Amino acid sequence: xxxxxxxxxxxxxxxxxxxxxxxxxxxxxxxxxxxxxxxxxxxxxxxxxxxxxxxxxxxxxxxxxxxxxxxxxxxxxxxxxxxxxxxxxxxxxxxxxxxxxxxxxxxxxxxxxxxxxxxxxxxxxxxxxxxxxxxxxxxxxxxxxxxxxxxxxxxxxxxxxxxxxxxxxxxxxxxxxxxxxxxxxxxxxxxxxxxxxxxxxxxxxxxxxxxxxxxxxxxxxxxxxxxxxxxxxxxxxxxxxxxxxxxxxxxxxxxxxxxxxxxxxxxxxxxxxxxxxxxxxxxxxxxxxxxxxxxxxxxxxxxxxxxxxxxxx
Amino acid sequence: xxxxxxxxxxxxxxxxxxxxxxxxxxxxxxxxxxxxxxxxxxxxxxxxxxxxxxxxxxxxxxxxxxxxxxxxxxxxxxxxxxxxxxxxxxxxxxxxxxxxxxxxxxxxxxxxxxxxxxxxxxxxxxxxxxxxxxxxxxxxxxxxxxxxxxxxxxxxxxxxxxxxxxxxxxxxxxxxxxxxxxxxxxxxxxxxxxxxxxxxxxxxxxxxxxxxxxxxxxxxxxxxxxxxxxxxxxxxxxxxxxxxxxxxxxxxxxxxxxxxxxxxxxxxxxxxxxxxxxxxxxxxxxxxxxxxxxxxxxxxxxxxxxxxxxxxxxxxxxxxxxxxxxxxxxxxxxxxxxxxxxxxxxxxxxxxxxxxxxxxxxxxxxxxxxxxxxxxxxxxxxxxxxxxxxxxxxxxxxxxxxxxxxxxxxxxxxxxxxxxxxxxxxxxxxxxxxxxxxxxxxxxxxxxxxxxxxxxxxxxxxxxxxxxxxxxxxxxxxxxxxxxxxxxxxxxxxxxxxxxxxxxxxxxxxxxxxxxxxxxxxxxx
Numbered sequence: 001x002x003x004x005x006x007x008x009x010x011x012x013x014x015x016x017x018x019x020x021x022x023x024x025x026x027x028x029x030x031x032x033x034x035x036x037x038x039x040x041x042x043x044x045x046x047x048x049x050x051x052x053x054x055x056x057x058x059x060x061x062x063x064x065x066x067x068x069x070x071x072x073x074x075x076x077x078x079x080x081x082x083x084x085x086x087x088x089x090x091x092x093x094x095x096x097x098x099x100x101x102x103x104x105x106x107x108x109x110x111x112x113x114x115x116x117x118x119x120x121x122x123x124x125x126x127x128x129x130x131x132x133x134x135x136x137x138x139x140x141x142x143x144x145x146x147x148x149x150x151x152x153x154x155x156x157x158x159x160x161x162x163x164x165x166x167x168x169x170x171x172x173x174x175x176x177x178x179x180x181x182x183x184x185x186x187x188x189x190x191x192x193x194x195x196x197x198x199x200x201x202x203x204x205x206x207x208x209x210x211x212x213x214x215x216x217x218x219x220x221x222x223x224x225x226x227x228x229x230x231x232x233x234x235x236x237x238x239x240x241x242x243x244x245x246x247x248x249x250x251x252x253x254x255x256x257x258x259x260x261x262x263x264x265x266x267x268x269x270x271x272x273x274x275x276x277x278x279x280x281x282x283x284x285x286x287x288x289x290x291x292x293x294x295x296x297x298x299x300x301x302x303x304x305x306x307x308x309x310x311x312x313x
Numbered sequence: 314x315x316x317x318x319x320x321x322x323x324x325x326x327x328x329x330x331x332x333x334x335x336x337x338x339x340x341x342x343x344x345x346x347x348x349x350x351x352x353x354x355x356x357x358x359x360x361x362x363x364x365x366x367x368x369x370x371x372x373x374x375x376x377x378x379x380x381x382x383x384x385x386x387x388x389x390x391x392x393x394x395x396x397x398x399x400x401x402x403x404x405x406x407x408x409x410x411x412x413x414x415x416x417x418x419x420x421x422x423x424x425x426x427x428x429x430x431x432x433x434x435x436x437x438x439x440x441x442x443x444x445x446x447x448x449x450x451x452x453x454x455x456x457x458x459x460x461x462x463x464x465x466x467x468x469x470x471x472x473x474x475x476x477x478x479x480x481x482x483x484x485x486x487x488x489x490x491x492x493x494x495x496x497x498x499x500x501x502x503x504x505x506x507x508x509x510x511x512x513x514x515x516x517x518x519x520x521x522x523x524x525x526x527x528x529x530x531x532x533x534x535x536x537x538x539x540x541x542x543x544x545x546x547x548x549x550x551x552x553x554x555x556x557x558x559x560x561x562x563x564x565x566x567x568x569x570x571x572x573x574x575x576x577x578x579x580x581x582x583x584x585x586x587x588x589x590x591x592x593x594x595x596x597x598x599x600x601x602x603x604x605x606x607x608x609x610x611x612x613x614x615x616x617x618x619x620x621x622x623x624x625x626x627x628x629x630x631x632x633x634x635x636x637x638x639x640x641x642x643x644x645x646x647x648x649x650x651x652x653x654x655x656x657x658x659x660x661x662x663x664x665x666x667x668x669x670x671x672x673x674x675x676x677x678x679x680x681x682x683x684x685x686x687x688x689x690x691x692x693x694x695x696x697x698x699x700x701x702x703x704x705x706x707x708x709x710x711x712x713x714x715x716x717x718x719x720x721x722x723x724x725x726x727x728x729x730x731x732x733x734x735x736x737x738x739x740x741x742x743x744x745x746x747x748x749x750x751x752x753x754x755x756x757x758x759x760x761x762x763x764x765x766x767x768x769x770x771x772x773x774x775x776x777x778x779x780x781x782x783x784x785x786x787x788x789x790x791x792x793x794x795x796x797x798x799x800x801x802x803x804x805x806x807x808x809x810x811x812x813x814x815x816x817x818x819x820x821x822x823x824x825x826x827x828x829x830x831x832x833x834x835x836x837x838x
Contacts (some may be wrong), residue, residue, distance in 0.1 A: 011756045031718050031721055031722065031723045032718055036720045037717055037721075038352060038357065038358055038491065039358060039359070040360045041360075041364075041455075041739055041762070042433075042473060042741075042745070042764070043359065044761060044763060044764075045760070045764070046760075047489070047764075048724055048762060049397075050489040051357075051489050052486065053489075054489050054490050080353040080493075080510075082352050082510075083351055083352070084495075085510065113403070144576030149552060152553070152556050157556055157559060157560055161562070162557045163560075163562060164553060164560050164562055165548055165553050165556070165557050166546070166556045166557075167512075210493070255419075259549050259550050260550050260553055262512070262546070262548040262550070262551075262552065262553055264509050264513070268511055268512060268549070272349065272510075272511050275715055275717050276351065276717060277717055303467075
């Protein structure tokens with residue numbers, strides 16, 4: 001297994017190198033000039049040209065790419081063109097909100113979806129199953145921003161229980177931190193609840209038809225022991241795969257939720273940077289995303305060994 | 314073990330408690346700005362959000378009041394020599410930067426010199442300047458080569474770029490390099506450690522600031538800070554910002570889209586108000602380098618079909634939030650008039666426009682309107698212009714993108730088949746169009762002019778005549794001549810004057826009526 005992990009980590013470096021090159025090339029080819037945005041509406045062409053020179057944006061592709069790569073190898077992701085702040089600092093500011101939102105969403109999603117999927121499979125064909133599947137279709141169909149506004153209207157404006165927007169760091173108090181995450185996590189989590197519940201149900205239905213489950217039932221084991229002790233563990237591989245993909249998607253894909261709830265996360269940092277053509281931030285964030293995806297996939301692959309001892313690397 | 318458990322429990326309770334009591338007792342003004350503050354340097358950019366940040370942390374030598382009079386701000390007294398060539402300025406006592414250092418004459422000179430490298434009016438002042446000299450730490454002189462009657466107006470310029478005073482060590486930075494040190498001597502201090510770009514900007518009261526005794530009027534007068542801390546909370550989604558204001562999570566929303574005005578107006582705890590006496594001016598800008606709009610008759614043709622009322626409604630949603638303004642200078646300011654405005658006023662004349670198109674020899678060349686769909690003010694104007702152009706038989710199309718793409722593409726000087734453009738739309742705040750000095754879209758300096766690059770020697774001569782006008786009457790006459798010519802040459806087409814109202818909770822008092830949102834004098838009851 002050790003050799004496998006080393007091989008995968010090595011592959012991560014190769015993947016990130018390819019991502020770095022592709023991202024740099026794409027940004028180079030994308031229309032947009034940060035110097036023009038920085039100068040403002042009243043600037044003249046000459047102002048923009050001089051700012052471009054100061055920023056080194058007029059240098060040839062290879063010079064810019066080489067410089068960026070050299071700094072990257074020294075652990076320096078560069079400086080934001082607009083804020084003059086280091087990209088690592090900007091990412092560090094955004095990591096906590098994004099991780100908090102991701103983990104809370106996952107927690108809510110798993111805690112709600114897995115039991116729903118298990119119950120739906122155990123009661124397949126009944127009204128419970130149909131209700132769970134109905135909820136699942138609704139979860140897929142309801143856009144996140146619509147659900148977000150409904151939640152805000154109900155729980156923030158109507159009942160005045162939870163804040164409309166913003167994020168509080170955990171150091172400001174666990175209660176405030178949690179209060180600010182309930183609505184965004186619920187809005188974002190609904191689609192994942194729907195997804196995980198469906199996968200759990202399908203996987204459980206497959207496992208529940210296996211001989212060893214019938215054997216366990218014939219032995220007289222309690223239904224919940226059969227479901228959780230025998231069936232669920234064996235049905236876990238596809239569920240864990242979906243959860244793993246979900247983590248990757250959540251880290252980068254929570255843009256709408258972060259925008260609606262004004263959460264200063266990585267997703268919004270990415271979109272804002274793209275709109276302003278703040279190249280160093282875009283490059284830094286995309287590298288972070290690619291590293292996250294690769295490492296999460298590795299963790300998911302390794303977790304298979306726990307759920308299915310037949311799997312060995 | 315029990316002790317450890319108790320300690321853990323106490324730590325958990327402590328972490329669950331809200332922020333410290335001292336912090337809770339502070340008066341914190343939570344303000345939702347119109348844009349996200351990304352650039353700290355008010356000289357490197359003309360972005361209005363950076364200008365507003367500048368007003369928080371910096372002070373100015375002079376400032377303009379609501380009657381358009383120049384008033385001293387950091388300056389205590391000043392003298393102008395009889396030959397109008399030497400200005401001597403003496404600073405007020407007790408002026409200090411946020412790092413505790415006194416404001417010196419050298420700081421003022423370095424700041425003005427940096428500003429003059431970027432700002433159009435500053436450049437004009439620099440042309441007339443022989444040199445600045447520090448007499449001592451509190452006194453400095455401006456020596457001119459020739460009289461420049463607008464010298465004090467330039468130093469009191471209210472909108473971008475504002476001649477803010479910075480410490481000399483900061484002001485010595487190249488004018489084309491973005492500074493990241495926001496040390497000023499203004500009424501608020503910027504808290505860089507709490508700055509989260511895209512989310513929050515924090516300012517605290519500058520307790521060392523000594524306000525002037527006069528009542529505040531625009532950016533002049535006493536800048537008395539009545540809160541301990543101001544938080545700019547950037548909320549990108551309008552519906553969320555409205556909900557946050559409704560719920561009392563924020564105190565003040567600087568600028569709201571027109572469609573949310575009815576929603577907020579229904580809340581008795583919220584005041585929706587226009588506090589901007591000058592509003593903003595929308596405009597159509599042409600590319601003068603290529604056909605068809607290199608021909609003045611083509612530009613005049615478009616002017617004959619532009620109905621400002623339509624544009625105002627398109628931008629502001631409600632006629633109450635805007636009005637036609639048939640002037641190249643901001644309506645409601647001294648130089649505004651309707652002289653020469655006949656082609657833009659009255660019933661729209663499509664037949665006349667078609668005749669002008671024919672006389673211009675239009676051969677069906679493609680017209681590209683570059684649009685930014687993420688900017689409603691730009692997008693609504695683009696759609697209306699497209700409709701107008703089609704009505705007079707022009708081969709026009711919209712090429713849509715985001716604002717970042719638009720302002721990059723408008724810098725392209727190539728023909729449209731090589732990525733160029735024919736028309737774009739934008740808007741300027743009222744103070745940026747009050748006179749020929751600041752109204753940069755009027756300039757006709759060819760390659761050095763604003764995007765579109767018109768060459769208009771007559772306009773430059775008329776503008777120069779305005780600069781040399783010896784008194785107010787002569788100034789008005791010269792401005793009228795500028796406008797009359799502008800309606801013939803058509804450097805832009807003004808599309809109306811509009812207002813985006815502000816909304817604040819009723820416990821907010823002392824809001825200053827000005828074309829810039831200023832946060833001193835504001836109380837939170």
